[in-house]
Amino acid sequence: SQKSPGTQSAAAPTDTSTHRPTEQVPEKFAKGGVHIALVRQLSSGDYFEQWLAGAQAEAKALNVTLDVSSGDDNNDKQALNLQQAVGNKADAIIVDHGFAQTIQPAIKKAVDANIPVVAFDVDPGTPQAVTLDQDDHQIASQALSVLKQDTGGKAKVVYAYVAGFAPLDRRNETWTQFKKDNPGIAQVAKIGVVNSSTASAVADQAKAALQAHPDVTAIFAPYDEFAKGATLAVNELGLQNKVKVYGADVSTADIGVLTAAKSPWTATSATDPANVGRVAVRAAALRVAGRQVATALKVPPTLITQQALRDHGITNVQQLAGAFPALETPDVAPVPWK
Amino acid sequence: MTLVTDGSPEAPPRAPAAARLATAGYRYGLLVVLVAVTVFFGAARSSFATYDNLLIVLQSVAIVAIVALGVTVSMTAGGFDLSVGANVSFVVMVTALAMVRFDLTGATAIGIGLLAGLLVAGVNALLVVVAGVPDLIATLGTMFLFQGLALIITSGQSVSAGMTIGGRPAPGRYTSGFTWFGSGTVASVPVPVIVMALLAVVAYVFLNNTRWGRALYAIGGNAQAARLAGIRVGRYRALAYAVSGLCAAVGGILLSARLGRGDVGAGDPYLMQAVAAALIGFAVLGANRPNVVGTAVGALFIGVVINGLTMLNAPYYTQTFVQGALLVVSLVTSFTLTPGRRR
Amino acid sequence: MTLVTDGSPEAPPRAPAAARLATAGYRYGLLVVLVAVTVFFGAARSSFATYDNLLIVLQSVAIVAIVALGVTVSMTAGGFDLSVGANVSFVVMVTALAMVRFDLTGATAIGIGLLAGLLVAGVNALLVVVAGVPDLIATLGTMFLFQGLALIITSGQSVSAGMTIGGRPAPGRYTSGFTWFGSGTVASVPVPVIVMALLAVVAYVFLNNTRWGRALYAIGGNAQAARLAGIRVGRYRALAYAVSGLCAAVGGILLSARLGRGDVGAGDPYLMQAVAAALIGFAVLGANRPNVVGTAVGALFIGVVINGLTMLNAPYYTQTFVQGALLVVSLVTSFTLTPGRRR
Amino acid sequence: MEVTPVVSVSGLSKRYGATWALRDVSLEIAPGEVLGLIGVNGAGKSTLIKILSGVTRPTGGEIRVDGTPVDLRDPLRAQEAGLQTVHQDIDAGVVSGADVAANLTLDALAPGRSGVFVSRDRTRAAARAIAEAARLDVPLDAPVESLPAGVRQQIVIARVLSRRPRVLILDEPTSALSAAEIRVLIAMVRRLAADGVAVLYVSHRLSEIQELCDRVAVLRDGAIRRVFATPVEGPRLVEAMLGGEVGALTHEVRDGGEPVLRATGLRTRPGAAPLDLTVRAGEVVGVTGLVGSGKTELLEQLYGARPLVSGALDLDGRPYRPRDPGAAAAAGVAFVAEEREAQAVLPGWSVRAHVTLPRLRDHSRIGLLSRRSESAAARRVIEVFGVRGPGPEAEIGALSGGNQQKVVVGRWLEGRCRLLLLDEPFRGVDVGARADIARRIRERAGALGVVIASSDPQEVLQVADRVIVLHDGVRTGEVSAADASADRLATLMAGGADEGGGT
Numbered sequence A: 001s002q003k004s005p006g007t008q009s010a011a012a013p014t015d016t017s018t019h020r021p022t023e024q025v026p027e028k029f030a031k032g033g034v035h036i037a038l039v040r041q042l043s044s045g046d047y048f049e050q051w052l053a054g055a056q057a058e059a060k061a062l063n064v065t066l067d068v069s070s071g072d073d074n075n076d077k078q079a080l081n082l083q084q085a086v087g088n089k090a091d092a093i094i095v096d097h098g099f100a101q102t103i104q105p106a107i108k109k110a111v112d113a114n115i116p117v118v119a120f121d122v123d124p125g126t127p128q129a130v131t132l133d134q135d136d137h138q139i140a141s142q143a144l145s146v147l148k149q150d151t152g153g154k155a156k157v158v159y160a161y162v163a164g165f166a167p168l169d170r171r172n173e174t175w176t177q178f179k180k181d182n183p184g185i186a187q188v189a190k191i192g193v194v195n196s197s198t199a200s201a202v203a204d205q206a207k208a209a210l211q212a213h214p215d216v217t218a219i220f221a222p223y224d225e226f227a228k229g230a231t232l233a234v235n236e237l238g239l240q241n242k243v244k245v246y247g248a249d250v251s252t253a254d255i256g257v258l259t260a261a262k263s264p265w266t267a268t269s270a271t272d273p274a275n276v277g278r279v280a281v282r283a284a285a286l287r288v289a290g291r292q293v294a295t296a297l298k299v300p301p302t303l304i305t306q307q308a309l310r311d312h313g314i315t316n317v318q319q320l321a322g323a324f325p326a327l328e329t330p331d332v333a334p335v336p337w338k
Numbered sequence B, C: 001m002t003l004v005t006d007g008s009p010e011a012p013p014r015a016p017a018a019a020r021l022a023t024a025g026y027r028y029g030l031l032v033v034l035v036a037v038t039v040f041f042g043a044a045r046s047s048f049a050t051y052d053n054l055l056i057v058l059q060s061v062a063i064v065a066i067v068a069l070g071v072t073v074s075m076t077a078g079g080f081d082l083s084v085g086a087n088v089s090f091v092v093m094v095t096a097l098a099m100v101r102f103d104l105t106g107a108t109a110i111g112i113g114l115l116a117g118l119l120v121a122g123v124n125a126l127l128v129v130v131a132g133v134p135d136l137i138a139t140l141g142t143m144f145l146f147q148g149l150a151l152i153i154t155s156g157q158s159v160s161a162g163m164t165i166g167g168r169p170a171p172g173r174y175t176s177g178f179t180w181f182g183s184g185t186v187a188s189v190p191v192p193v194i195v196m197a198l199l200a201v202v203a204y205v206f207l208n209n210t211r212w213g214r215a216l217y218a219i220g221g222n223a224q225a226a227r228l229a230g231i232r233v234g235r236y237r238a239l240a241y242a243v244s245g246l247c248a249a250v251g252g253i254l255l256s257a258r259l260g261r262g263d264v265g266a267g268d269p270y271l272m273q274a275v276a277a278a279l280i281g282f283a284v285l286g287a288n289r290p291n292v293v294g295t296a297v298g299a300l301f302i303g304v305v306i307n308g309l310t311m312l313n314a315p316y317y318t319q320t321f322v323q324g325a326l327l328v329v330s331l332v333t334s335f336t337l338t339p340g341r342r343r
Numbered sequence D: 001m002e003v004t005p006v007v008s009v010s011g012l013s014k015r016y017g018a019t020w021a022l023r024d025v026s027l028e029i030a031p032g033e034v035l036g037l038i039g040v041n042g043a044g045k046s047t048l049i050k051i052l053s054g055v056t057r058p059t060g061g062e063i064r065v066d067g068t069p070v071d072l073r074d075p076l077r078a079q080e081a082g083l084q085t086v087h088q089d090i091d092a093g094v095v096s097g098a099d100v101a102a103n104l105t106l107d108a109l110a111p112g113r114s115g116v117f118v119s120r121d122r123t124r125a126a127a128r129a130i131a132e133a134a135r136l137d138v139p140l141d142a143p144v145e146s147l148p149a150g151v152r153q154q155i156v157i158a159r160v161l162s163r164r165p166r167v168l169i170l171d172e173p174t175s176a177l178s179a180a181e182i183r184v185l186i187a188m189v190r191r192l193a194a195d196g197v198a199v200l201y202v203s204h205r206l207s208e209i210q211e212l213c214d215r216v217a218v219l220r221d222g223a224i225r226r227v228f229a230t231p232v233e234g235p236r237l238v239e240a241m242l243g244g245e246v247g248a249l250t251h252e253v254r255d256g257g258e259p260v261l262r263a264t265g266l267r268t269r270p271g272a273a274p275l276d277l278t279v280r281a282g283e284v285v286g287v288t289g290l291v292g293s294g295k296t297e298l299l300e301q302l303y304g305a306r307p308l309v310s311g312a313l314d315l316d317g318r319p320y321r322p323r324d325p326g327a328a329a330a331a332g333v334a335f336v337a338e339e340r341e342a343q344a345v346l347p348g349w350s351v352r353a354h355v356t357l358p359r360l361r362d363h364s365r366i367g368l369l370s371r372r373s374e375s376a377a378a379r380r381v382i383e384v385f386g387v388r389g390p391g392p393e394a395e396i397g398a399l400s401g402g403n404q405q406k407v408v409v410g411r412w413l414e415g416r417c418r419l420l421l422l423d424e425p426f427r428g429v430d431v432g433a434r435a436d437i438a439r440r441i442r443e444r445a446g447a448l449g450v451v452i453a454s455s456d457p458q459e460v461l462q463v464a465d466r467v468i469v470l471h472d473g474v475r476t477g478e479v480s481a482a483d484a485s486a487d488r489l490a491t492l493m494a495g496g497a498d499e500g501g502g503t
């Protein structure tokens, strides 16, 4: 299995922190031996690779050992990995994605064992754990605002969605609301498949939908694999002048597709996964040091348009942060001794 | 479907001592690799070779092993059940719906789950035994059917407590009795591990020490001879699918209890894993046929390798490769040392 | 000459006319369903039965069909290649690396991709022919090995132009010549469709009209009889895996060209789809053995159903079910009407 | 006094597509009676037996057991009615992958025949009892697929006898057995008949039929032509079977010309004494010996199907050391394996494809097969060997066993052949067909050397010019067919010394 929807890709582990240390390094960190367990639902795919790279860079900077385990899309296994981390007495645990119902009993055990927990993109079910989220509603609404602007609020739209993936479900809520608020926007077809070859499968479906509905002018595909599939379909049908694609998430490959000549993919909204990984490790480290951390951390997304990418001559995610400084969030959970 | 290759050159005659060593390599190749790997991990990480970690490894393979036992039984009768993954998914959805949407008790949900597994088995049996469709094709059809059905009954959505159905919140939730099957323990041993152990013993006795098991093996060996000896081949093949379906249902119930929600497609990966465990089992103890001990070892093999590599902080992308390489090494030692290579 | 394979009662004698109809149902069951489905979709959506849409359907199944052709060839010789999905993934990664990381030309990348496919085939052949490991188990091992290798060579990352490697951006990119294989057209027909058609014709002739194809079928029918008739069984089995590996490599190259990047695990779903197409093909034209026409029809069947249902705006979660239901219906008509049911 | 027949059939017919395998057959067998059933290959004997054993269902007609009509829907019904059958196809009787004990006790798995739990000890005890009752001496834990066909056949017979048959049906039970084993079987059948068991006995060996049966029914083209009471003379039986005369199977003994194959220092198995063998063009060398004496091992080594234990070979004066059957076939050596079902037949394949399989290269150009060339070859084999059946495109399974054998032998004579190795080529072949095959082989033998292995000395004498006798892997003698007798061969086969002539 590969990456799951609603997760995006972005900048690498370049440490762009401009902060100066304001405090002494706590003894525990100075002498080393702090173990933070990272318990992931999934590992494969650009998003997770970038996220991990960011987390590892931050861990290194903080002199922390990161013990990584992955559920490989098996949620039962993720829960067991979490249980094992508790058994091994990790100093803190970061839970990266997962199903609330499945993971909450194990999180509870961790909390009961007085192990600090940071939960990314999953509801930990306890106020003692820090929650870290990217704002999926905002991701969807940023992309949709461009769609609305381009079409003047009147368009037949093909929508790509598969239920059951939390981020996509949240983005779907925004879409549902958006349709209600904009009666001129009509969803004429819904497509979507998720497997390890999502893009090409979605392309085949999108082609069928475009064939059946020749009057479509926009495709809303709020997940980069969907967006790439939709783009492929539009290209293969030669409809670049007629149909535009509005997506979410970003990776180096996505940038290539976005900036290709005549690309119909117009805009995407995303957070930087490496940055999110760094934030997660910082939050965990703060809790290990016994500092207060806000119980709900949010990383806001940034709107990235095709035009802006072209203007800045950007070809990969590493260059993104330069052009879109908002992707970096050093002030979310800052570590005062670094 | 032939699992045995022909046409390879015959092994040359061996001296007795070398032959004994070869036979040992053949019979124990995979076990030796398993033990070696365990020792290696234990030396590298002290927390690996502990009772607690043993339980975690066992729990991580429990559901796969249970599903694989069913696959093993279907293979003994010369069949092949490709529908087990879809069956697990279907049972997960059905049990979730029973409790969350229809607010039924955990016991009822278990009953319904088992019935759902039998339903899948019934379709398989109808296709294979009554309509005469070859096993692989029939169970492939069933797989699509129930993969689809698992999606349709929930409109493709996951089922969890508090979800809204037609605007109103669902009335029920997973009962604590039900989730106990997933995360409860008896004398510190997790329930799924106990269920696995029980089922493995039952399956072992069933296949090796009962008339039915021997009849299944006879059918797998030569269905025609079995029929001429008066064995009701059709009924036994249906029985094999029923066992396979029930095992998948038990796996589905345990998975549902572990997950605490009905997750779309949760069972699908279990097909490949269960088939892998059962196939690796062929090479264990020189059986070269489906067997319960081999299947259990096969499942354990996968679990130990992944657990150990994770403990060593090996990146996830090396795990599949190491698993494949170890498997290939043990297969090669097992099969090149086979005494009667030609069969 | 087999007396029985299953316990199903023999079909009662039929009047000639009814028998002819039954034979037609048997031979054409799946084709009839395919045509009926096509007519239905065409009636429901005028845009379905158009030349343009035909091309779209064909393109959507082209890669699956190509991989399935290889699986078919491996099956004729009594084998079963479970490694094709991993092979496709591996070739996708290798071609992407060749162009993006090593800045080689598209032609070189294609050459390397084909060699990578042959490498997978070589491991299969070594395990099956030389080491004597049963096909399913051996190719399962190879599957893990190359799934893992595809991840390792890129440390689990996907490969695309502009990616950074060790801090510096990768020098190369997909050449336009290479991507032409994925999305180019010749006289409005997409290149993958042309490649599929060519390979299908070649495979058809190879299996049905050459002595090599005959030898492969003979090995699949009775390996010992083939060996004693002077056929070099080992070499032909290796040949079958080589063909299978090459087909998977072509599939991988086309997929890589279409995606324009090396995507982790992109080829994995092709195993199940290709096996499904090849197995469905058993039921076509009453062959009940692997055959090229059947495999092509099997692949087309899947493509038509998905395309048509998408056009009808059927939600994605109904598609698998409809596909399964249609498959089961045609299997049942095919096999219950088989003249010599008991073969 | 009227005795109610145990089993009677009336108006029985069976149609396969366009051919009527049986038409309007009526027969009855009384308790204690041994009824012989004979007929050429394809006459319908096995079809009748498959109906009586519940394997296939008739197109029309009635079966009564003890005067009551029965519906033999499946094998279990037939067994419950007391009809116990040994089928012609040995491999339809044993389960490979299981040991001898499991195979002997296979019946216990049918419903109601044993408790739920089985244990190894009880299975072995039961198996031992069954084997002892049938005078069968085999290691109970040997895997069946490792045993020669004769032993597997005896296992099947032993198992069927353990069902305490009221009607015992035997379809060519002796085709894979040696003389001594045949004598044991015949004595056993006699004893059962004396106890009131009705027996239906099919064989191509007329001497057995004459010795054993009370009445003999002759099938031809699916219909009963004559029923003789014994004693009856052989030629009359043959005439009724074939609908005419057959010439006596005799031949002029030839010396042969240039050596085709010269082998020195061969061993049938490691540890056996070495032997030399020369086969000349134009001569037919017979190899005989009891079951397990090493005939198959010898022939398979000559064909590269088994690694050469020791020694050196040369073919037409050039060194010859086949690595595999492919190399042997390419050098012009042909081999007809002992077990047709397992070693030569491809289920579902046409006669044409069987004929051309060993010589695909001759029927293809740049790899492409020529259908016309294939069909021509198939038609030639059908014509030359008198294969009775629906033609070259017919599925091989639609031919009777004997006709399948003609195809399998005949195909090697289509095209270049220097040395023809035949392992039990007459197994299950009727007298007429045997004469046909033998005659064709001798006709072609002018240009090639032929080796025929058979455990029936009579059979060997009928076709060979020279006979080599093996005992326990060692050559005990070699005699010219001109001055050999079946008795003398039998002595040698038993390991006795050669008292005259030969080498």
Ligand SMILES: Nc1ncnc2c1ncn2[C@@H]1O[C@H](COP(=O)(O)OP(=O)(O)OP(=O)(O)O)[C@@H](O)[C@H]1O
Binding pocket: D016, D017, D019, D020, D021, D039, D040, D041, D042, D043, D044, D045, D046, D047, D048, D088, D389, D397, D398, D399, D400, D401, D402, D403, D428, D430
């Ligand atoms: N399954 C079948 N399909 C079509 N025809 C068949 C089938 N089985 C037998 N036949 C035909 O029925 C006829 C009788 O065959 P049967 O096997 O009964 O002959 P037989 O007397 O036992 O010959 P043999 O001595 O060679 O064993 C033959 O012409 C044969 O070709």
Ligand SMILES: Nc1ncnc2c1ncn2[C@@H]1O[C@H](COP(=O)(O)OP(=O)(O)OP(=O)(O)O)[C@@H](O)[C@H]1O
Binding pocket: D138, D146, D147, D148, D149, D150, D151, D289, D290, D291, D292, D293, D294, D295, D296, D297, D298, D338, D455
């Ligand atoms: N009664 C038996 N029990 C067990 N093994 C036996 C028996 N008879 C032969 N074998 C073994 O089977 C092998 C087969 O020998 P082989 O086939 O060469 O003999 P054969 O003379 O051709 O006999 P057949 O007449 O059965 O063809 C030998 O290795 C022998 O050891």
Ligand SMILES: [Mg+2]
Binding pocket: D045, D046, D047, D088, D171, D400, D401
């Ligand atoms: Mg017969």
Ligand SMILES: [Mg+2]
Binding pocket: D295, D296, D297, D338, D423
């Ligand atoms: Mg022999």
